[in-house]
Amino acid sequence: MKIAAAQYPIGYFGNLEDWKINIRGWVASADDAQILVFPEYGSMEMASLFSEQIQKDLVGQIAIMNELLPEFLAYFCQIANEFDKVILCPSFPVHENGRFVNRVFVVGPKGLAGYQDKFFMTRFEDEEWGISSGQKKLSVFESKWGKFGIQTCYDVEFGIGSKLLCEAGAEVIFAPSCTETLRGATRVHVGARARALENQCYVVVSQTVGDALWSPAVDINYGYSAIYSTPDLGFPDEGILAMGETQKKMWLFVELEIEKIHEVRKNGSVLNFKSNSAIKNALWDSEIEIQHIRI
Template identity: 25%
Template sequence: MSEVSRKLKIGIVQMTSNEVIEENVRLAEKLIRDAAAKGADFILTPEMTTLLDFGTKQVMEKVVPEDQDDSWPRFAALAKELGVWLMIGSIAIRNGDKAANRCFVFSPDGKKQATYDKIHMFDVDIPGDKAYRESNAYQAGEEAVLVKAPWCKVGLSICYDLRFPHLYRSLAQAGAEILTVPSAFTYVTGKAHWHTLLKARAIENGAFVIAPAQVGDHRNGRKTYGHSLVVSPWGEVLADLKGEQGTEVIEIDLEEVSSARKRIASLTHDKKIVIKG
């Protein structure tokens, strides 16, 4: 990617993580290398890249504070070796009595450029599935995060955040042209809502939405939807990894953001709503 180009190659990683951290790290490293070999400038992995949670007790037995975790430094070194921007969708990091569901972004020099702790906890009862209580093990984050990359500003989010459009609105109005949504969406909710929600976030903010995802049957009995997506600012699905582990690299042109926002300038048209009654 040239310095003046508004084009870049996005590499999305789709994987089936389990309860063994080292296995997941090695798989992620393999897939990241594959995406880099295909020419990706910016590579993104799913939520819970290194440990797909399988119960509060088990999670807390495995997680350590950030300064003791050895997975993210390996990813930092890999970003430097490959000369790419790298987003690890999330790593479970001990944060006091609970864990943080934390996203990491590394630049091609191997430096940690940003972290983001998932704000919205997945505490739901899904008909036809089961109850999930993410807040039993994880502490919610409190701050939205914007990353200044060479090509544009990138807004960070994780999975269940997707259902809270004001987060993306705030990121877009702060200058984000790419919105990232690394996820481990359940199969039931993914089949019903995944494509629709991601397309909506892209359209209403005139931004590219990049959503690397977990996929398939996990050893803890969980089933995730997959379908890692890249969606254009006009709502077009540019890439869909469907139901298999792997990678895909696709070139995007950030001039499409300017074009979409000029055609429908809704980001500048917000009104304060007064409700009567």
């Protein structure tokens, strides 16, 4: 499975055609990668296509951006077909059932395959922006190269989603992300490494980079892409397969050997995935005594 993870700067475009040219350039430069992942909220650059008043309106812009959702999806489907790629599109604030959800669409040569909504909202999304938790449905995408799931940004900082996805067959977890600071980026990467360890899987992080000071939503971005594994036999000792240069516009490429996931889950130095899956039976249904000991 050949992966390309974007370190993606939020652009500013005068018209829709310029946006398409930019996206096409990214996909065309992904060489022989089979699966491309763009970061969380990379779609917010499309707000630049509207008036300056809309660009400054944190909440209003996501409402009017939904007018562009059909064009957004159609174009990603078109270039996925043209370049024969599977693409995790930059997440889009989709208006559905009277609320906005943070959705990652997955497209391939045959068109739209499905999507994954973000479960856990950050304080900014919840308290200031009006983005809601998505439907509680996890998708395992079954490509000819391997199976994967998606845990968007804050989601990967919690174990439950990745655990359920891997128990359902996922060998790779993609974590598209958008963070402002080194602190925020670090939280995502620490979470990604933890998920790789406990599920003995690959985790791929893609992040936004650079500043887009015209946008109240994604004005400051700090990040880098990385691909993590469990630190065990057959993998790097620190569990880092590849890491991009911080804040640089680039693709990060890596080829993932999926068979190694099955091997380490069966014959690793430790069996984290097996033990993690056994927690429910061993602990969740049992009453665990908590002691308070004064010293």
